[in-house]
Amino acid sequence: MSADAVPLSGRSAQAQGLGGSDEPSSPRGxxxxxxxxxPAASGEPGTRKRLSPWWGALLPLVLLGxxxxxxxxxxxxxxxxPSPAAVVRAAGDLWERGLLQQHIAIxxxxxxxxxxxxxxxxxxxxxxxxxSRWADALLGSTIGALRAVPSLAWVPLLxxxxxxxxxxxxxxxxxxxxxxxxxxxxxxxRHVDAGLVEAGRAYGLRGIALLTQxxxxxxxxxxxxxxxxxxxxxxxxxxAAELLASSIGLGYLLTESVNNGRTDRIFLAIITLAxxxxxxxxVVGLFERxxxxxxx
Amino acid sequence: xxxxxxxxxxxxxxxxxxxxxxxxxxVQLQGVGRTFGDHVVLADVDLDVAAGEVVALLGPSGxxxxxxxxxxxxxxxxxxxxxxxxxxxxxxxxPRCAVAFQEPxxxxxxxxxxxxxxxxxxxxxxxxxxxxxxALLDVVGLARFADHRPRSVSGGMAQRxxxxxxxxxxxxxxxxxxxxxxxxxxxxxTMQDLLLDVLAATPxxxxxVTHDVDEALHLADRVVVLGRPTGAPPxxxxxxxxxxEVELAHPRDRGDAHLASLRAELLELLGVPRA
Numbered sequence: 001m002s003a004d005a006v007p008l009s010g011r012s013a014q015a016q017g018l019g020g021s022d023e024p025s026s027p028r029g030x031x032x033x034x035x036x037x038x039p040a041a042s043g044e045p046g047t048r049k050r051l052s053p054w055w056g057a058l059l060p061l062v063l064l065g066x067x068x069x070x071x072x073x074x075x076x077x078x079x080x081x082p083s084p085a086a087v088v089r090a091a092g093d094l095w096e097r098g099l100l101q102q103h104i105a106i107x108x109x110x111x112x113x114x115x116x117x118x119x120x121x122x123x124x125x126x127x128x129x130x131x132s133r134w135a136d137a138l139l140g141s142t143i144g145a146l147r148a149v150p151s152l153a154w155v156p157l158l159x160x161x162x163x164x165x166x167x168x169x170x171x172x173x174x175x176x177x178x179x180x181x182x183x184x185x186x187x188x189x190r191h192v193d194a195g196l197v198e199a200g201r202a203y204g205l206r207g208i209a210l211l212t213q214x215x216x217x218x219x220x221x222x223x224x225x226x227x228x229x230x231x232x233x234x235x236x237x238x239x240a241a242e243l244l245a246s247s248i249g250l251g252y253l254l255t256e257s258v259n260n261g262r263t264d265r266i267f268l269a270i271i272t273l274a275x276x277x278x279x280x281x282x283v284v285g286l287f288e289r290x291x292x293x294x295x296x
Numbered sequence: 297x298x299x300x301x302x303x304x305x306x307x308x309x310x311x312x313x314x315x316x317x318x319x320x321x322x323v324q325l326q327g328v329g330r331t332f333g334d335h336v337v338l339a340d341v342d343l344d345v346a347a348g349e350v351v352a353l354l355g356p357s358g359x360x361x362x363x364x365x366x367x368x369x370x371x372x373x374x375x376x377x378x379x380x381x382x383x384x385x386x387x388x389x390x391p392r393c394a395v396a397f398q399e400p401x402x403x404x405x406x407x408x409x410x411x412x413x414x415x416x417x418x419x420x421x422x423x424x425x426x427x428x429x430x431a432l433l434d435v436v437g438l439a440r441f442a443d444h445r446p447r448s449v450s451g452g453m454a455q456r457x458x459x460x461x462x463x464x465x466x467x468x469x470x471x472x473x474x475x476x477x478x479x480x481x482x483x484x485x486t487m488q489d490l491l492l493d494v495l496a497a498t499p500x501x502x503x504x505v506t507h508d509v510d511e512a513l514h515l516a517d518r519v520v521v522l523g524r525p526t527g528a529p530p531x532x533x534x535x536x537x538x539x540x541e542v543e544l545a546h547p548r549d550r551g552d553a554h555l556a557s558l559r560a561e562l563l564e565l566l567g568v569p570r571a
Contacts, residue, residue, distance in 0.1 A: 196401055199395075199401035199403075202371055202395040203394075203395075204391055220405075
């Protein structure tokens with residue numbers, strides 16, 4: 001763990017998911033919900049030349065420099081703003097004692113298990129609501145209301161019902177992952193190009209065959225955009241779970257450090273969350289690019 | 297093999313020929329009407345199309361031509377009357393029917409070959425299907441593009457792939473909804489002749505909707521004009537206004553004098569006098 005790469009920008013982009021903005025917000029995700037919009041000429045539609053991803057490292061480096069500068073002037077006490085070196089030292093200390101690895105491992109495990117559970121449920125319920133008018137009418141507004149509940153509001157109830165240990169934390173992460181996947185899946189399936197569906201019907205596709213050969217593939221790009229949002233939201237809900245009731249994990253590291261006045265470890269926890277969130281998002285981003293080439 | 301056969305009775309018609317051999321199917325429309333809400337689109341359309349006949353449907357926009365085709369293909373149920381294929385009523389999709397739409401409507405995640413394969417009759421053996429798809433893509437001039445995705449080819453090429461998909465079915469009835477309308481003028485003429493070649497090789501009943509009077513006269517054995525009679529109230533549905541036989545053997549000369557006089561008649565009927 002080193003503190004010299006601080007991709008703060010990555011985390012801030014994800015933080016937009018906090019307010020429950022789990023609509024497919026990327027224009028690619030939206031467009032993908034509809035059928036082929038054929039450009040008159042051949043070639044890839046709407047591809048803008050992308051700059052090198054290394055430009056994304058510029059701002060973190062500038063921030064790191066500013067941070068170093070601010071601490072070396074001595075204007076801020078270390079209890080408010082520890083130096084980058086102090087944060088690196090704190091990381092090294094925890095790492096040597098095997099604690100940092102443990103915090104990271106347990107938090108990552110909670111995110112991935114919770115995400116998998118929530119995303120699977122979101123896919124299932126989203127497909128149902130997207131394809132069946134009955135399910136939509138019966139479930140749509142209830143799920144919409146549940147979605148409006150802020151993540152922290154669930155915590156007391158989960159503790160009360162499920163108790164301590166892993167289950168309530170996994171449940172909270174799963175809740176966080178569920179809604180983005182549910183919303184994007186339902187809306188993508190609802191908006192599959194009617195012309196494509198009719199073409200499928202005209203060639204004898206029905207029921208499951210129509211679903212697997214036309215409707216689901218057409219929804220794939222939007223669903224993957226939803227999975228990406230869900231993963232970001234899983235990290236947010238994870239910290240909510242760990243802040244309140246845990247004895248291990250990055251959220252716990254955060255609260256414990258607040259209680260002990262270890263500002264260096266607060267920085268460490270925040271930076272670690274940023275890096276992990278950005279890394280997991282990048283992995284899903286690669287998968288998304290592959291899927292868009294394959295399915296869109 | 298096919299769970300999509302609409303009714304046991306529909307097997308009677310094709311019993312004489314091996315299944316999937318694409319022997320042409322007779323189409324009968326009996327008193328077909330279609331209403332959307334209070335809007336009467338079609339009223340009381342009667343039309344007999346003999347097996348192997350090519351019928352072009354002409355008419356102003358919104359007169360229900362596409363609605364009629366969708367009823368034949370089993371994609372829409374008429375409000376009144378019935379559609380019979382070889383004497384059996386169409387209830388649902390019929391595997392003997394193949395449709396090409398105004399737009400290509402290809403699945404963007406499949407190659408042109410994969411899209412063409414969607415048209416193969418259900419239960420076609422893999423190897424035979426591959427061969428047939430390759431042959432059809434060759435017929436429509438897309439052999440080199442078999443592995444391309446729809447978005448990487450031009451609109452005209454995609455439309456040709458859509459035609460290949462329809463032909464892959466060896467349809468008894470080929471339903472074409474302005475299939476060449478979006479093509480440039482030259483490609484359109486090429487495609488019309490290509491269709492005639494295919495029909496000469498494998499006789500098929502064709503119902504073709506078009507806005508292009510010349511196209512109708514070049515392709516069809518019979519041109520049917522749909523619309524409302526002049527002076528009829530707007531809420532009256534459209535019906536068959538006029539049927540014109542085109543008794544001219546293929547290949548037809550596009551500049552033929554007889555065709556020219558038919559063209560003038562039809563254009564006048566469609567509200568464009570003295571073309």
